[in-house]
Amino acid sequence: MRVRYSFSSRRTGTTDPSNQHRKAIPKLIKEVIDISDIIMEVIDSRFVEETRNKEIEKLILEKGKKIIYVINKSDLIDKKIEFNLAPVVYVSCKDRRGIRELRERICIEASRIKNREKVNVGIIGYPNTGKSSLINVLTGRASARTAKEAGFTKGMQKIRLKKGIIILDTPGLIREDEDSATKRKDLAKHGKIGVRTADRVKDPEFIVHELVKQYPGIFEKFYGIDAGGNSEILIEKLGRKKNILKKGNLVDADRTARIILRDWQDGKIKV
Numbered sequence: 001m002r003v004r005y006s007f008s009s010r011r012t013g014t015t016d017p018s019n020q021h022r023k024a025i026p027k028l029i030k031e032v033i034d035i036s037d038i039i040m041e042v043i044d045s046r047f048v049e050e051t052r053n054k055e056i057e058k059l060i061l062e063k064g065k066k067i068i069y070v071i072n073k074s075d076l077i078d079k080k081i082e083f084n085l086a087p088v089v090y091v092s093c094k095d096r097r098g099i100r101e102l103r104e105r106i107c108i109e110a111s112r113i114k115n116r117e118k119v120n121v122g123i124i125g126y127p128n129t130g131k132s133s134l135i136n137v138l139t140g141r142a143s144a145r146t147a148k149e150a151g152f153t154k155g156m157q158k159i160r161l162k163k164g165i166i167i168l169d170t171p172g173l174i175r176e177d178e179d180s181a182t183k184r185k186d187l188a189k190h191g192k193i194g195v196r197t198a199d200r201v202k203d204p205e206f207i208v209h210e211l212v213k214q215y216p217g218i219f220e221k222f223y224g225i226d227a228g229g230n231s232e233i234l235i236e237k238l239g240r241k242k243n244i245l246k247k248g249n250l251v252d253a254d255r256t257a258r259i260i261l262r263d264w265q266d267g268k269i270k271v
Contacts, residue, residue: 027096032170033059033154036122038066038106042129045074045090046271047193052127052175066109070102072130076267092136093133101159106267110165118167128194128265135169136160162214187252193196194265207260208235215271222269233262 019129033039039060048071053193060067069085089105090096091241110119125131139159157169172195175189180190185207190196191207201207209231217233220227225241227234232253238244239251245250263269 006149014180028156028170029056029059029173032122032124032168033063033065036065036120036168037116038068038109038121040068040070040106040123042070042123042125042131042134042178043071044126044129044193045071045077048083049191050130051114052177053124053126055085055175056124056173058087068105068109070134072134073267074098076270078270091134093130093137096238099137106161106165116165120168121165122168122170124170124194126174126195127240129167129172131172135167137138138167184191191261192264198258198262198265201261204261205231205235205253208257208260211261218269218271222263225262 005023013217028105033056037270040052041057050201057067067085069083069088070085071081071088071090073092073094074090074097077095087105087109089098089102090104106121110121113119123135125129139161159167159169161167161259174195178186178189180187180196182201187196187202188207190211191198191201191204192211208219212227212229212231212234216229223234223238223241225234225237227237235256237249239253239256240260241255244252244256244259
């Protein structure tokens with residue numbers, strides 16, 4: 001049985017629970033894949049496995065379409081991750097690293113499609129993997145709207161890359177079996193990869209706890225705090241350091257945890 005997907009909403013940071021919305025999703029996914037000759041899957045370099053949509057990859061290959069794996073935000077990692085799929089292009093929208101290579105790769109794959117005056121290139125990925133920013137850098141103009149809040153693209157957009165090549169931008173896709181409103185493991189994942197932004201997540205202290213456990217020493221080094229690997233101590237000491245207090249001279253743990261999570265999501269804290 002295929003995994004179903006839902007779109008993130010940038011306005012609410014949640015998925016639309018209505019049956020009408022959910023019924024339309026598989027149709028839109030199929031439409032994008034059907035009308036695209038090439039699919040670019042945008043993946044966060046820090047979270048390769050978490051931001052891959054393997055179910056959709058399988059569907060694309062079943063349709064006989066070509067996938068270009070785009071490892072975005074490569075400026076946020078110290079070294080390239082081994083990735084046993086091809087073709088793979090590492091890019092950074094921030095410093096334009098790999099953009100020329102990606103543009104050339106798109107043109108190479110497009111040239112292999114015979115008897116077509118126009119080649120459609122679909123772009124898919126989790127929210128906050130940087131799809132819209134990537135399109136803007138590729139095309140050299142602000143064609144796709146961008147925002148720090150995840151899910152800003154409301155519907156499919158068509159953007160001309162060059163003569164004969166059209167990019168199809170789509171909203172960020174979230175597997176429907178992932179529900180950060182009810183499942184703690186999905187809450188941690190969506191906070192980690194930025195599906196839910198720091199100001200909108202539930203239980204930021206839990207997400208910080210999971211991050212500190214997964215990446216020992218990184219947060220303490222960044223903030224210059226010795227917490228012994230304990231997220232509660234980290235939050236307490238950072239709250240006092242930054243004077244994030246509430247009545248009774250108590251640290252506001254929720255606000256402090258959101259600051260940590262925001263620094264993480266903004267890429268200030270590198271893996």
